[in-house]
Amino acid sequence: MKRQIDTEKIEACIREILVALGDDPTREGLRETPKRVAKMYEEVFAGMTVSNEEMVHLFGTTFEEEEVANSPHQVVIVRDIPIFSYCEHHLALMYNLTVSVAYLPKDKVIGLSKIARIADMVGRRLQLQERIGEEIAEIIEKITGSEAIMIKIEGEHSCMTARGIKKPGTSTTTLTYRGNKIEQDASLRQEWLMLLN
Numbered sequence: 001m002k003r004q005i006d007t008e009k010i011e012a013c014i015r016e017i018l019v020a021l022g023d024d025p026t027r028e029g030l031r032e033t034p035k036r037v038a039k040m041y042e043e044v045f046a047g048m049t050v051s052n053e054e055m056v057h058l059f060g061t062t063f064e065e066e067e068v069a070n071s072p073h074q075v076v077i078v079r080d081i082p083i084f085s086y087c088e089h090h091l092a093l094m095y096n097l098t099v100s101v102a103y104l105p106k107d108k109v110i111g112l113s114k115i116a117r118i119a120d121m122v123g124r125r126l127q128l129q130e131r132i133g134e135e136i137a138e139i140i141e142k143i144t145g146s147e148a149i150m151i152k153i154e155g156e157h158s159c160m161t162a163r164g165i166k167k168p169g170t171s172t173t174t175l176t177y178r179g180n181k182i183e184q185d186a187s188l189r190q191e192w193l194m195l196l197n
């Protein structure tokens with residue numbers, strides 16, 4: 001996964017695309033466009049230069065609050081974290097994306113902002129909505145050792161709303177769960193689903 005974003009190459013390619021579109025990349029409004037797009041890609045695809053393993057270390061702030069973490073009915077839910085992503089099939093924007101995370105702590109709790117940081121960074125990749133959930137779950141599992149994690153993501157895909165089938169307002173929901181406790185306990189899944197909805 002570890003890569004550098006080659007901004008010079010992106011600039012050159014965007015210039016070619018402008019030519020292929022029949023436009024003039026030297027005209028006033030387009031002169032800086034390749035550079036702007038390269039800079040934008042550096043920002044919106046920042047997650048492509050960071051591996052999941054690196055995120056475990058970068059966002060791995062935890063607190064060894066055993067008494068709290070291991071309390072029998074403790075569940076932590078962070079809801080409606082807004083993120084953006086890009087679909088890998090069309091390079092089209094996924095927008096109005098919100099991520100909600102529920103997890104059962106074990107021995108320690110994760111710093112709450114780190115859940116949002118992980119979701120944000122995983123979104124900054126060429127993605128499938130389903131994979132965003134899988135990757136967030138994997139990173140949170142590695143950081144917390146949790147045996148029950150559920151991720152709900154809702155969002156709109158501009159490749160479905162602004163082109164192709166063009167159905168604005170269509171929203172997609174994906175659910176990912178991870179860990180022995182949630183995989184083996186249908187009633188826990190049911191309860192968390194209600195809490196996330």
Ligand SMILES: Nc1nc2c(ncn2[C@@H]2O[C@H](COP(=O)(O)OP(=O)(O)OP(=O)(O)O)[C@@H](O)[C@H]2O)c(=O)[nH]1
Pocket residue numbers: 087088089127128129130157159160164165
């Ligand atoms: N499962 C999944 N599919 C996605 C996601 N983002 C985009 N897609 C779909 O990827 C598919 C690509 O289909 P293709 O038939 O290869 O491409 P296309 O001809 O542009 O398809 P249309 O969008 O139907 O016009 C489309 O059905 C998209 O809706 C995603 O996050 N998850």
Ligand SMILES: [Zn+2]
Pocket residue numbers: 087088089090091092157159160
């Ligand atoms: Zn798409």
